[in-house]
Amino acid sequence: MGTYILRRILTAIPTLLFISFVIFALLALSPGDPTANLPPSLPMEIKLQIRESLGMNQPMPVRYVRWLQQFMVNEPLNAFEKATGIAIGDSEGRLRITSWTARGKPVIDLVLERLPQTLWVVGLAYFLSIAIAVPIGVFAAYRQNSMFDQASSVLAVIGFSLPTFFTGVLVIQIFAVWLGWFPSLYNTTLRVTDWNSFLQQLKQMIMPVMVLAFFQVATISRFARSSSIENLRQDYVRTARSKGLGERMVVTRHVVRNSMIPVVTLIALGIPGIFGGAIVTEQIFAVNGIGQLLIISIQSNDLPVVQTVLMIFAVLVVVFNLIADIAYGILDPRIRYS
């Protein structure tokens, strides 16, 4: 197992390197330019100087290597220094990836400002959807073809088919405008300092979380159902029953435990997807997360931000793939890695 994990981590490194190159090269081809947003009256020499100061006159491979160094070495070092207070080398002169539009602010700072909002909304939505979907799936499997099973199947198909940007707009109309339960605009300046502000934060997160969770519940409950059906047919279930074990024990102790193995994998693999969904949700509810940052940067042609945010998404995906693989091996002792 140990060697397997080590090998998986080692193969993740070239994958990430290749992804980073593709992201950088692709976006370097796009027509964005750091001087595009400056007033046209600015003399050409100054524009050229700006380009030079940003390293734009260098060949693409050089720019890639320097970007990679800033992303993989400089920024982690900065984060380490910030966390521990230990200075390593020349921390002032270290180059950082800077935004083209936000007055040369380091991209990582922009991302870190926004990451908590995204993580809160996405994390809460995911936990909620797992907590709802798994019992639905297991129960639907246990009572296969019952009314409950059929109703949950119909709801799941509808859940797949609802675009989040439509349900989001509807949810705002119903819960914020007609019922007035939740604020219709996300208060981005709210800081959670006490119980009251925490409640407020929770209240404004309910709608985006609801919209994001609905889609996930549909996916996970279907999967939990088919996995449970498969396990309910197994011999060990019959053995457990013939030993005189109560139904509750059979289902919770034996069936659920074994059915969750593939579900855990799906959950780990689904995490990146929910970040994709969050891009749209953040746009609707005006949540100032990294999804919104990505869209703003695309619209203003801020390539360094786009590159870095996409790279962060890629890292997340690779890491969660790794976790899914390792979790699978730990949960299912039948799987042996050589």
Added chain:
Amino acid sequence: MSVTAATAPASVEPIFNTKPRGLWSTAFRRLFRRRSAIIGMIILAALILVAIFAPVLATHDPTKSLIGIENVQKRQGPCIHWLGCPSDQPQHYFGLDGNVRDLYSRILFGARLSLLVGIVSVGFAIVIGAFLGAISGYMGGWTDNLIMGLMDIMLAFPSLILAIAIVTVLGPGLLNTLLAIGIVSIPVYARIMRSSVLAIKQQDYVMADRSIGVPSGRILFGNILPNALTPLIVQGTLGIAVAILDAAALSFLGLGAQPPTPEWGSMIGQERNQVFTAPHLIIFPGFALILTVLGFNLLGDGLRDALDVRQRS
């Protein structure tokens, strides 16, 4: 099935009294027995008809503003004469949008775009994905490693995010959206095809072909591909639903179809702040989109059961 024929050795009567049924007719029979699949097919048939006859069914030009032509206001609600709307007012089934265009006509033409994007992008992805997967599975070795490594890297992105990256490079627009979503969907089909080919490759009939010296290309395309089609068809149908949703999401974000193209996602995106004052501008395109996606999902689910494909992820 009757076995009486076997007792009469002199005659050469067939053992089967019923006409043998092929894979496809069996599948169709099973498909027509599922309520959800039938509903899906009805929805899709209606949508395809709407898309084909959009110019006939539409009452107005979908991209033309009616300012100064009719006495109407922007974002005016629906006006249908036989539902009580005064007959001196111009009739608009779904009302008017923010640029004073007839929403009903726009939604009809939107059906064309959504079906086009879904079918073309998935078709593109299936052709390329199946080709890559087939070669990968059949050849094995370093070809397999190279192609599947590339596919794994593409799979390492959430489809919407990769599509956003591609559209950023190519620039917004309907054609680029179509291309982006097509590219993003390739790895799924490549993987399915590869695993089918790997399974079929071991079959005796392939071995038989190989032993009599049939060239690889003919074995692969004449023998293996037709037998690997069913999972592709199922995944493709479900994939169209995802492609339509993703394309609409891109347009909603302003990265896909550009105005004045009557695309459902961009129609919702443009008017989303008007949901309080003019809900019809959100509801109608939203329902049109949901209906389309639902149709493909229902049909895909039914096909999966009818063709008995185990879900692969």
